[in-house]
Amino acid sequence: MSDPRTPVIRTRGLGKVYAAGSAAEVVALRGVDLDIERGAFVAIMGPSGSGKSTLMNLLGCLDTPTSGRYECDGVDVSTLDAESLAGLRRDKIGFVFQGFHLLPRMDALHNVAMPLGYARVPHHERLDRARAALEAVGLGDRTGHRPSEMSGGQQQRVAIARALVNRPPILLADEPTGALDSRTGEEILSLFKQLREEDHTVVLITHDPGVAAHADRTYEMHDGALHAQGAMP
Secondary structure, X not given: OOOOOOOOEEEEEEEEEEOOOXXXXXXXXXXXXXXXXXXXXXXXXXXXXXOHHHHXXXXXXXXXXXXXXXXXXXXXXXXXXXXXXXXXXXXXXXXXXXXXXXXXXXOHHHHHXXXXXXXXXXXXHHHHHHHHHHHHOOOOOXXXXXXXXXXXXXXXXXXXXXXXXXXXXXXXXXXXXXXXXXXXXHHHHHHHHHHHXXXXXXXXXXXXXXXXXXXXXXXXXXXXXXXXXXXXX
C-alpha cells in the first residue's frame, strides 16, 4: 500500500523531445519538477503549444519521457514493462477529456462498467460498481439512458463516473468543460471539488484562467517549462 505522505505525482527533470537528434527536433517539455499531494486539486494552464498536453500524456502514462523521472503513486514508471504499465494506468489513473468518448449504442450503466471488463471484474460486480459511480456523480436516475438521450453536462458526468469506476487515486481532466456552456461547466468543476474532498487527486489541464481559478493551486506552462503561478521570471 502506498505511503499517504508520498506525493501521488512526482516528477524530476521530466523532458520530452520529438524527433530527437534530427533537424526537425522539437522540445515539448523542459526539465519539469512537480509534486502533487494526495487529495489536491491542481490546474495546469497554458496556451496551445505550451506543452501542457504533452505533460498530461506523460502523467497519464500514455507516452514516455525522453529524460527525467516520473513516480506515479510511489511507483517509478520507468521500471515497468508494457503489461505492468497498462495495469498501473488502469488502476491508478482516470481520464476525462473535452470529448466525452461514450459509446453511442450503450446506455450510461454499460458505458461506465466497460473499463471493469478489462480488469476482469465479474459481470454482476461491474454493474453494481457502475451504478454506484453514476449515483456518486448525481446520475443514479439515468443509468438506462444512451448518450443521445442526455445533455452535454450529463454525458460528461457519465465520462467522469467511467473514469472513477476503477477507484483510481488520480483523475486527469483535459479541458473537461471545453464543450459545455458556462453554467454546466461550473457544475462539473464543483463535482471535481467534491471528488477532491473524497481524497481523489484532480489534475486539470486548461487554457482558461477562469476554469483554473477553481483549483487549489495553478501552474502555468510556457515553451515546455512549468512555473508555479506568479513565479515566472
